[in-house]
Amino acid sequence: DGGITQSPKYLFRKEGQNVTLSCEQNLNHDAMYWYRQDPGQGLRLIYYSQIVNDFQKGDIAEGYSVSREKKESFPLTVTSAQKNPTAFYLCASSEAFPYEQYFGPGTRLTVT
Amino acid sequence: QKEVEQNSGPLSVPEGAIASLNCTYSDRGSQSFFWYRQYSGKSPELIMFIYSNGDKEDGRFTAQLNKASQYVSLLIRDSQPSDSATYLCAVNTGNQFYFGTGTSLTVIP
Numbered sequence: 001d002g003g004i005t006q007s008p009k010y011l012f013r014k015e016g017q018n019v020t021l022s023c024e025q026n027l028n029h030d031a032m033y034w035y036r037q038d039p040g041q042g043l044r045l046i047y048y049s050q051i052v053n054d055f056q057k058g059d060i061a062e063g064y065s066v067s068r069e070k071k072e073s074f075p076l077t078v079t080s081a082q083k084n085p086t087a088f089y090l091c092a093s094s095e096a097f098p099y100e101q102y103f104g105p106g107t108r109l110t111v112t
Numbered sequence: 113q114k115e116v117e118q119n120s121g122p123l124s125v126p127e128g129a130i131a132s133l134n135c136t137y138s139d140r141g142s143q144s145f146f147w148y149r150q151y152s153g154k155s156p157e158l159i160m161f162i163y164s165n166g167d168k169e170d171g172r173f174t175a176q177l178n179k180a181s182q183y184v185s186l187l188i189r190d191s192q193p194s195d196s197a198t199y200l201c202a203v204n205t206g207n208q209f210y211f212g213t214g215t216s217l218t219v220i221p
Contacts, residue, residue, distance in 0.1 A: 033209070042116075042200070042213040043156075050207060058208070090155055098144040098163045099204045103155040 003027065004104035006091050011109045013085075021076045021107045023091030031094045032074035033101070034058075034066065036087040043090065049074055078109065085111045115139060118201050118212035126220050131188040133215050135201030138182070145177055146202040147186045149195075150214065156200055160186060191219045 004025045013019045025032065031050045035043040035058075045058030049068040063082025068074050074093075078085045088108050094101040118135050125131045133147070144163040148156035160175040162168045162184070168175045174187040184203075188195055198214040 031207075035211075040213070042211040043202075045208060048207065056207070094209075098161055099209075100158060100161055101146065101202070101204075101209055102158060103148075106155040 004091060004093055004102060006089075006104035006107050008107060009105065011107055013109070013111050015111055016080045017111075018077055018079050019085075019109065019111075021078065021089055021091075021109070023074045023076065023104060024072055025074075025091075025093045025104075026072060027093055027095070027102065028071075029093035029095050029102075030071070031099075032068070033092040033094070034064070034074070034076045035090045035092065036060065037090060037106075038087050046076065078111075085109060115205075115210035116201055116203050116212040118199075118215050120213060121216040122218055123215055124218045124220055125191050127191060127193060129191050129219075131191045131195065131217055131219070133186040133188075133199050133201075133217070135184045135186075135212055136182055137184070137201075137203045137210070139203070139205045139210075140179075140182065142182075142203045142205045144204040145175070145184045146204070146209075147173075147175060147184075148200040148202060150198045150200055152198075188217075191217075193219045193221050195219050 033048040034046040047066040049055035065077045091104040147160040150156045162175040176185045201212040
């Protein structure tokens with residue numbers, strides 16, 4: 001089955017701890033993205049990457065970091081500097097034009 | 113001004129009716145346009161995309177694009193209770209996607 005996997009599905013952390021969210025795709029897509037979704041709000045872009053070893057900040061990159069060492073993998077680290085980390089985190093990937101973007105199942109992060 | 117705007121709803125239609133969802137966008141350079149369905153607690157699922165002016169049909173779904181008016185719509189014919197969800201409009205502009213906040217649709221049996 002081709003698709004995007006994210007793990008874990010639910011994650012609970014104490015304030016002040018860094019946490020890494022996993023995202024893997026086997027769709028052979030070049031571009032990968034991280035979004036967060038808060039209740040009543042649209043998806044907001046955190047980081048995106050169009051090729052291996054290269055990534056760009058999105059609208060809300062502060063307090064987050066990423067790496068793209070392999071085409072298939074784009075992990076997101078939520079650092080202790082992120083002021084409001086509790087959210088639903090969505091990883092996505094897309095192909096070339098018309099840029100159909102597909103989402104993984106998401107990770108729901110709760111920080112207390 | 114928001115990049116992508118949608119009426120938040122809620123929109124209620126009876127079973128079997130046509131549901132009409134609308135979206136406007138601000139960047140005239142936008143290249144492709146998407147509709148996602150998102151059930152509560154789940155991730156968005158791509159249901160339609162369009163990049164040329166006009167209509168595109170796929171089963172009960174029709175996407176309509178008018179670039180001059182910067183307007184995208186989604187029609188759902190023969191609406192079913194299983195269509196009850198939030199529908200997200202998304203626009204690709206260069207390297208990024210911009211999403212509306214979604215329209216909540218309820219199909220009443």
